[in-house]
Amino acid sequence: MEEDGIIRKSWGNKLHICLIYPHVYRVGMSNLGFQIVYRLFNEHPLVLCERMFLPEPQGKGIKPVSVESKRPARDFHILAFSLSFENDYPRLLEVLSLSGIEIQAKKRSPDDPLIMAGGVAITLNPEPLADFVDLFLIGEGEVNIPPFLEYCLDAYLAGHEKEVLLEEIQKSIPYAYVPSLYEVEYDREGKISAFYPKKAGLPFRVKRAWKENLDEVGCEQVLTVPETEFGSMYLVEVNRGCGRGCRFCAAGFVYRPVRFRSAPVLKVSLERGLDKINRIGLLGTAVSDHPELIHLCSYIIEKGGQLSISSLRLDRITEQMAEALLQGGVKTVAIAPEAGSQRLRDLIHKGIDDRHIWEALKLLLERGMENLRLYFMIGLPSEKEEDVDSLIELVERIGNFKVPSVSGIRRWRKITVSINPFIPKPGTPLQWEPLAAGSYLKLQMGRIKKAFLRLPAVDLRLISFRESYLQALFSLGDRRVGQILAMYQEGHKWSQIFSHIKPHPDFWVHRKKDVTEIFPWDFIDHYVKKEKLVAEYLSSISAQILVDN
Numbered sequence: 001m002e003e004d005g006i007i008r009k010s011w012g013n014k015l016h017i018c019l020i021y022p023h024v025y026r027v028g029m030s031n032l033g034f035q036i037v038y039r040l041f042n043e044h045p046l047v048l049c050e051r052m053f054l055p056e057p058q059g060k061g062i063k064p065v066s067v068e069s070k071r072p073a074r075d076f077h078i079l080a081f082s083l084s085f086e087n088d089y090p091r092l093l094e095v096l097s098l099s100g101i102e103i104q105a106k107k108r109s110p111d112d113p114l115i116m117a118g119g120v121a122i123t124l125n126p127e128p129l130a131d132f133v134d135l136f137l138i139g140e141g142e143v144n145i146p147p148f149l150e151y152c153l154d155a156y157l158a159g160h161e162k163e164v165l166l167e168e169i170q171k172s173i174p175y176a177y178v179p180s181l182y183e184v185e186y187d188r189e190g191k192i193s194a195f196y197p198k199k200a201g202l203p204f205r206v207k208r209a210w211k212e213n214l215d216e217v218g219c220e221q222v223l224t225v226p227e228t229e230f231g232s233m234y235l236v237e238v239n240r241g242c243g244r245g246c247r248f249c250a251a252g253f254v255y256r257p258v259r260f261r262s263a264p265v266l267k268v269s270l271e272r273g274l275d276k277i278n279r280i281g282l283l284g285t286a287v288s289d290h291p292e293l294i295h296l297c298s299y300i301i302e303k304g305g306q307l308s309i310s311s312l313r314l315d316r317i318t319e320q321m322a323e324a325l326l327q328g329g330v331k332t333v334a335i336a337p338e339a340g341s342q343r344l345r346d347l348i349h350k351g352i353d354d355r356h357i358w359e360a361l362k363l364l365l366e367r368g369m370e371n372l373r374l375y376f377m378i379g380l381p382s383e384k385e386e387d388v389d390s391l392i393e394l395v396e397r398i399g400n401f402k403v404p405s406v407s408g409i410r411r412w413r414k415i416t417v418s419i420n421p422f423i424p425k426p427g428t429p430l431q432w433e434p435l436a437a438g439s440y441l442k443l444q445m446g447r448i449k450k451a452f453l454r455l456p457a458v459d460l461r462l463i464s465f466r467e468s469y470l471q472a473l474f475s476l477g478d479r480r481v482g483q484i485l486a487m488y489q490e491g492h493k494w495s496q497i498f499s500h501i502k503p504h505p506d507f508w509v510h511r512k513k514d515v516t517e518i519f520p521w522d523f524i525d526h527y528v529k530k531e532k533l534v535a536e537y538l539s540s541i542s543a544q545i546l547v548d549n
Ligand code: SF4
Pocket: 242, 243, 244, 245, 246, 249, 250, 251, 252, 285, 286, 313
């Protein structure tokens, strides 16, 4: 395997951290956040950080070892899990188990490595993993990792016990969360009635770490590996957060405020990238809102490079933008109408209408864009069959859309349509909503599949209901979900577990919550007041009511 950028350090006299992506190598190495944390840990001269992934072939009981020195997890002081997606939670337990490490934090010995976790999923709601992880770091690594390392280095040099270190960290680092130091109480209905620290002097709330000036940190690819999903390009992060405030989206609320790297600093990253590969992947939650995006694209093109952009807001596709994409060698553009009907787009506060869609598609197709990737959700609050009909109709119209060109008629060569069930995300205005019923979602998926058979250019990607259900459970659950994860790790099937666990997982997944309810993640300060979220939620409900009148 050819890796450009691998960091190898001498093993002796250092704090040894194993950074683990609980998935296979190809998936983990495609994650820019994982690569950035690898660099952040290794920047400290007294820290050695190596990477670990789930071994392949999976399911064969192969013990994972680190990429750099081929050592097992037990050889490290700290195992740091990077968790961007909730559906990786069961694999965290699998890595521990394959490594011969007790999964339950309270049963581990003081000699076992310290288990920590961070990442996007953890920042939203770490509670389902509370039984297994010693320490969570909430928010962005550039801010929460340096103080964490200082405490760990002091503690390991002084030979402090793990419990002492964890309590010290909880008292001193505002972005740290040690779940064993907190108590949760439930009422008769099973809802959380109280959440509080077990000892005096511990904070009641944990802050999300965020870096104000992204120009001060290196937000770009660290390792270049041809075999990965983005192996043919150099990834550069353009921004974090988003100012648009779509009501379903964590980037628009939990990762506020929107921050852009400046053009001069980005150009340095682009040049570094173009020295390695001639294709640059511009990543971020609001890439198309960067005030100098056209200028940056032109810069890449002038240097002889090609570009790729993760996703574009429909209302940001101008003639200049379409031209830059084509000149930059982009053949496929990804856009997210999210819903077929205008009522639902307004309900989620998407801020686009049909005019934006058709103007953007015309501009792109006229200039020679070949392929389209569309993202939609089904099961949005108050959705009716006619809303799904609108989605089908919109895709049909896009499939049949054509523009005249010098060589004849031009139409989309391939349209990839990804349709995911709406999963409420913690910290967003729609967090009180449930995942739609399985019977409804399956029925609509069936209707969509049947309708799209008529469209040869459409490649439909549907996420299964089972996968969505688990994602919703791990997104919205509290620490009692830990027993479900533990049983799954013991070898039980999901259906067996769900049939006798209490409360039934539907309690978290399919229940519409009351605005007064205490959420498992309410102790995290995401810097958006709950009153603001409630106000946004109530506005969305007004849009829901419209459909019933
Ligand atoms: S969906 Fe896109 S535009 Fe809307 S808030 Fe999220 S990142 Fe921003």
